[in-house]
Amino acid sequence: MAGAALPGRLSWQLGRVVDTIEETRRAKSLVLDLPNWQGHRAGQHVDIRLTADDGYQAQRGYSIASAPEDDGVMLTVDRLERGEVSPYLTDVIEQGDELELRGPIGGYFVWDASQSGPLLLISGGSGIVPLRAMLRHWAAARPAVEVRLLHSARSLDDVIYRDELMRLAAFEEVDVRIALTRAWPDGWRGHRGRVDRDFLDGAAWPPRDQPHIYVCGPTAFVEAATAALVETGQQPNTIKTERFGPTGN
Amino acid sequence: MSPISRGFLGRRRSRGDPSRVPPGQYVTDDFPVLSAGPTPHTPLPDWSFTVDGAVVKPVSWRWVEFLALPAEHVTVDIHCVTKWSKLDTSWRGVSLEALLKTVETKAEYLTAWCDGGYTTNLALDDVLDGKAWVAYEYEGGPIHPEHGGPARLLVPHLYFWKSAKWVRGLRLTPTDEPGFWETYGYHNHGDPWLEQRYRGD
Amino acid sequence: MTYVLDGNAIAGDLFAAFGHEMTTVVGRCRNCGTASPVAELCVYARAPGTVARCSTCHAVVMVLVTIGGEYHIHLPAYEFMEEVQSSCEL
Numbered sequence: 001m002a003g004a005a006l007p008g009r010l011s012w013q014l015g016r017v018v019d020t021i022e023e024t025r026r027a028k029s030l031v032l033d034l035p036n037w038q039g040h041r042a043g044q045h046v047d048i049r050l051t052a053d054d055g056y057q058a059q060r061g062y063s064i065a066s067a068p069e070d071d072g073v074m075l076t077v078d079r080l081e082r083g084e085v086s087p088y089l090t091d092v093i094e095q096g097d098e099l100e101l102r103g104p105i106g107g108y109f110v111w112d113a114s115q116s117g118p119l120l121l122i123s124g125g126s127g128i129v130p131l132r133a134m135l136r137h138w139a140a141a142r143p144a145v146e147v148r149l150l151h152s153a154r155s156l157d158d159v160i161y162r163d164e165l166m167r168l169a170a171f172e173e174v175d176v177r178i179a180l181t182r183a184w185p186d187g188w189r190g191h192r193g194r195v196d197r198d199f200l201d202g203a204a205w206p207p208r209d210q211p212h213i214y215v216c217g218p219t220a221f222v223e224a225a226t227a228a229l230v231e232t233g234q235q236p237n238t239i240k241t242e243r244f245g246p247t248g249n
Numbered sequence: 250m251s252p253i254s255r256g257f258l259g260r261r262r263s264r265g266d267p268s269r270v271p272p273g274q275y276v277t278d279d280f281p282v283l284s285a286g287p288t289p290h291t292p293l294p295d296w297s298f299t300v301d302g303a304v305v306k307p308v309s310w311r312w313v314e315f316l317a318l319p320a321e322h323v324t325v326d327i328h329c330v331t332k333w334s335k336l337d338t339s340w341r342g343v344s345l346e347a348l349l350k351t352v353e354t355k356a357e358y359l360t361a362w363c364d365g366g367y368t369t370n371l372a373l374d375d376v377l378d379g380k381a382w383v384a385y386e387y388e389g390g391p392i393h394p395e396h397g398g399p400a401r402l403l404v405p406h407l408y409f410w411k412s413a414k415w416v417r418g419l420r421l422t423p424t425d426e427p428g429f430w431e432t433y434g435y436h437n438h439g440d441p442w443l444e445q446r447y448r449g450d
Numbered sequence: 451m452t453y454v455l456d457g458n459a460i461a462g463d464l465f466a467a468f469g470h471e472m473t474t475v476v477g478r479c480r481n482c483g484t485a486s487p488v489a490e491l492c493v494y495a496r497a498p499g500t501v502a503r504c505s506t507c508h509a510v511v512m513v514l515v516t517i518g519g520e521y522h523i524h525l526p527a528y529e530f531m532e533e534v535q536s537s538c539e540l
Contacts, residue, residue: 010465014252047462050254057251058259061459084260092256100251105461107471108489219454240489243455247495284453285494285501287508330498366510410498430498434515434522447517 012049012102013037017095018072023160027126028090029065029076032099040068042137043110043130043214043242046075046103050085058248060085063129063216064104067136076160078126084248109242111214113137117145120204120211122195122225124152127217127244132161134214135168148175148211150203152195152221155183177203195225200232207233212240219243265334269326271441274334281333282395285429289364289394289415296399298383300348302420303356312399316385318343323382325405327412328441340403342384345376348419356421360428361402364415369428370437371404371411380406383416408439408446453496457489460500463514464488467521480527481509488512502528 015034023029045063066074079090093099111119111134119138121131128151138147149168153159159178169176179191179199191199205211213234215225222243229239262275270276293312301307310318324339359376362368375381384403385392392398397414404411410430431437436445444450457464457473464472473489484506491502491511499515504527511528514521 009469010462012251045458045461049251050257050259051251052257052259053253056259056262058257061462088254088257097255098252100254102462102466105465106458106473108461108473108487109458241456242458242489245453245455245459247455247459281496282453283497285497285499285510286503287454287492433499433513433524434517435498 010102010105011036012100015073015099015101017093017097017099020093020095023076024158026079026090026158027076027160028079029074030089030093030099031066031072031074032101034073034101037073038104040064040073040104041106041110041112042067042133044104044106044133045130046073046101046105048075048085048089048099048101050088051100058085060247061105063133063242065129065132067133067140069140070136076126076129076132080246083246109214109216109240111137111212113141113143113145115145115212117143117147118205118209118211119145119147120213121147121149122151122213122215122229123149124195124217124221124225125154125158125244126160127215127221127242128160130216130242131214132164135165135174138174139168139171146173146175148177148204150177150179150195150199152179152181152217152225154181156180156185195221195228197228197231200228204229204232204234207235210235210238213238214240214242216242217244219245262333265336269336270334271328272444274328274332274441277333277335279333280335280338280396281329281331283329283331284395284414285367286365291364291399291415291417293399297417298348298400299418300352300421301418302359303354303423304421305353308351315343315383315400319347321382323403325403327405327409330408330410330435330439330441330446339388340382340384341386341389342382342400342403344379345381345383345419346378348383349373349377352421354421356423358422358425360420360422360426361413361416362418362420363413364417367413367415367429369402369411369413370422370426370431371407372425372438375407375438376404380404406440408436408441410435411439453494455493455495456505457487457491457493457502459493459495460502460514461489463500463516463521467514467523476531477511477528478531479504479507479509479511480529481511482507485531504528 013036015032019031021029049059062075065076077089265276299309328334381404385400402413478485494501502512513524
């Protein structure tokens with residue numbers, strides 16, 4: 001039997017795409033069946049490795065969008081215009097195709113329902129992917145922890161998992177707020193513009209509530225949001241960050 | 250052995266003409282940006298270029314003075330150790346031959362040092378006789394900071410990590426002192442035609 | 451700024467190199483004394499090798515080069531504050 005993972009080993013394993021979901025015009029989710037999967041924690045990611053027929057390889061990391069309790073492992077890929085790997089994953093790969101990956105990876109940017117709250121999740125663009133895993137884990141475990149998600153996107157159509165977020169917001173303990181930076185519908189009552197101090201003052205918990213904070217998205221977003229959080233008095237050591245960006249040459 | 254990913258092509262890569270493209274390289278139309286740190290931004294009024302170290306008398310130029318030095322247009326192929334090659338790139342700059350003529354030295358090596366702290370080492374034999382320049386124009390315009398502007402080293406016959414970005418000076422040294430990547434396992438010389446990528450190759 | 455990430459981006463390579471999860475490991479920058487977990491280092495992964503810098507003073511603290519499938523890790527200015535075993539050349 002091929003490579004059963006040993007504890008302490010991070011082996012490459014094969015999975016099969018069992019479903020694909022068009023999330024937005026740029027983002028697509030892939031649901032994988034991984035026979036050797038050992039489970040994961042919300043917030044972790046996998047490294048995907050693609051091999052061309054001349055042996056050329058490309059490797060990229062993608063956050064796991066599914067909760068540990070979900071069936072199958074779901075990844076959500078944001079198609080980068082001049083990307084080498086993302087367009088392949090969004091435009092070429094189909095149900096039934098194999099994918100090589102290693103994981104789960106990461107021990108820092110993770111949240112378990114056993115942790116205390118309140119929980120403040122802040123994302124920009126595709127940064128929402130690992131936070132979705134955290135939200136779904138929360139929904140499966142229903143700990144006595146309040147959760148706020150503050151998400152920034154260019155327009156409403158660019159909000160990944162929009163319908164699901166609205167369903168999660170129906171829980172009393174869950175609050176979801178969207179900041180739209182480029183375009184908003186008439187009568188939009190959410191925040192217009194970036195996640196800044198004003199937005200946080202209205203939407204985040206005050207520092208005295210000592211929220212556990214997770215910030216994820218492109219580097220520029222993470223830097224700006226983290227600076228704004230610190231400006232509002234949040235302690236840096238309560239903020240965990242994960243920066244997304246192009247890798248590879 | 251990894252299985253082949255159905256339909257995965259990767260970046261367009263061609264082996265190109267073997268008389269121009271060293272072994273193991275792919276030709277690209279892009280100009281990939283590689284960096285080991287944040288892009289420095291030295292304002293031109295603060296910029297200077299210095300030749301010092303094992304010399305009788307160090308020499309230094311401010312930006313305007315540097316631009317007044319005799320310069321050349323060159324069109325060269327460049328080869329990055331990460332396997333991409335770019336053909337027919339055109340630059341304008343001052344040859345190291347011209348720069349080193351301004352100092353008296355018995356040293357046979359130099360270390361190029363840069364804003365941001367990057368260094369690379371070169372033998373004088375590898376930079377004299379039309380082999381190297383301090384370039385300040387690329388394709389007819391100023392070099393973009395991402396690509397090493399305002400000025401970078403250009404040593405096309407060696408892997409491009411030797412063409413140090415944001416170069417600010419040459420320090421002549423009596424012995425060969427490994428620079429940044431050379432210290433971390435890359436080849437001390439770096440000839441792409443001999444595939445001298447890593448120490449020991 | 452565009453190309454800088456953090457230690458999370460190299461978590462997989464570090465796990466493979468050290469044999470265990472590394473992003474939560476705290477190290478001290480020998481240049482400025484700041485202690486931070488590997489996850490919070492500034493990582494430049496588009497280069498001949500991967501360079502991790504202290505997020506406070508930007509000194510190069512860790513360099514990771516892959517040669518022939520083997521990981522070579524250099525720690526020019528990073529001191530792990532806990533016992534860290536490695537399964538590769540340091």
